[in-house]
Amino acid sequence: MKKILFIGAGSMAEALMHGWIKQNVFTPHEIYVTNRSDKERLQFLHDTYGVQTSIEDAIYQQADLIILAMKPKDAIKAMLELKNKITEHTAILSILAGIAISTITEQLGLRPVARVMPNTSATIGMSASGIAFNAQVSATQRAMFLQLLEAVGSVIEVEEDQLHAVTALSGSGPAYIYYLMEAFERVGMEVGLSKDTVRLLMTQTLAGTAEMLKQSIDEPDVLRKKVTSPGGTTEAGIKALEQYQFNAAIEACIKEAEARSRALAKSK
Numbered sequence: 517m518k519k520i521l522f523i524g525a526g527s528m529a530e531a532l533m534h535g536w537i538k539q540n541v542f543t544p545h546e547i548y549v550t551n552r553s554d555k556e557r558l559q560f561l562h563d564t565y566g567v568q569t570s571i572e573d574a575i576y577q578q579a580d581l582i583i584l585a586m587k588p589k590d591a592i593k594a595m596l597e598l599k600n601k602i603t604e605h606t607a608i609l610s611i612l613a614g615i616a617i618s619t620i621t622e623q624l625g626l627r628p629v630a631r632v633m634p635n636t637s638a639t640i641g642m643s644a645s646g647i648a649f650n651a652q653v654s655a656t657q658r659a660m661f662l663q664l665l666e667a668v669g670s671v672i673e674v675e676e677d678q679l680h681a682v683t684a685l686s687g688s689g690p691a692y693i694y695y696l697m698e699a700f701e702r703v704g705m706e707v708g709l710s711k712d713t714v715r716l717l718m719t720q721t722l723a724g725t726a727e728m729l730k731q732s733i734d735e736p737d738v739l740r741k742k743v744t745s746p747g748g749t750t751e752a753g754i755k756a757l758e759q760y761q762f763n764a765a766i767e768a769c770i771k772e773a774e775a776r777s778r779a780l781a782k783s784k
């Protein structure tokens with residue numbers, strides 16, 4: 517039987533384990549999860565998904581894969597605790613924003629490490645993940661890591677340094693879209709619709725737009741112009757976006773997030 521061990525039991529760990537169980541990648545009996553102190557949280561994960569939360573020291577030794585899923589600020593301390601518990605060869609999958617593979621191998625010793633930036637849509641098999649490997653990852657392990665991420669969405673291999681940009685775009689991306697939806701709902705209600713109606717209209721609009729971008733050969737600006745009738749409503753709406761510096765806001769958003777990821781790397 518396989519054994520995978522999550523160190524950290526937060527929302528991203530939950531999204532991955534939920535996705536893997538749903539896609540039959542692992543059974544709940546193969547998934548072990550621990551955290552620093554929150555026993556209620558572990559009980560919740562056990563009750564909800566049937567995953568294993570009572571972790572004896574032997575599990576660290578037996579684990580085929582260890583997933584680093586704590587907050588970046590807790591990573592060094594967590595790795596110090598982990599170091600003497602695991603075998604020399606155990607492979608690591610890290611989802612820590614901003615923490616370099618070299619920092620992980622400095623702490624845990626040279627071993628196979630995949631650094632991944634997934635997003636919380638892994639929970640429904642729709643993550644967009646970026647991944648980078650160190651040289652210790654064998655071809656078989658590389659295929660295994662890619663398969664794990666493909667099971668919960670799409671995955672693209674990038675240079676490790678590019679993971680900062682991936683984090684700023686697709687790692688944090690769901691939060692930007694939820695924020696947008698909060699605004700659509702608030703304003704949609706102000707202009708006369710119910711919250712449920714706005715949710716229905718705009719989730720379908722987001723899904724349809726994403727699918728158009730996937731299926732169409734046209735660039736986004738061409739598709740946008742097809743919506744925009746001269747003198748019409750879209751033109752009026754886009755003008756307002758321009759007036760309120762929409763492009764500057766997006767630029768600041770992505771660049772600030774990317775810079776934060778780099779800062780997290782430097783602070784370690």
Ligand SMILES: NC(=O)C1=CN([C@@H]2O[C@H](COP(=O)(O)OP(=O)(O)OC[C@H]3O[C@@H](n4cnc5c(N)ncnc54)[C@H](O)[C@@H]3O)[C@@H](O)[C@H]2O)C=CC1
Nearest residue numbers: 524525526527528551552585586587588590594611612613
């Ligand atoms: N939430 C998201 O959308 C995404 C998060 N990430 C990354 O995933 C990681 C976790 O993020 P979240 O799940 O949002 O965090 P969270 O705050 O929800 O969970 C962190 C977990 O780590 C545990 N922890 C802290 N120190 C520990 C230690 N020494 N030993 C064992 N467990 C320890 C905490 O008890 C908690 O269960 C972060 O590094 C973040 O950068 C990556 C992609 C997306």
Ligand SMILES: O=C(O)[C@@H]1CCC=N1
Nearest residue numbers: 613683686687688689
């Ligand atoms: O906010 C964060 O730092 C993490 C990384 C990407 C999404 N959540």
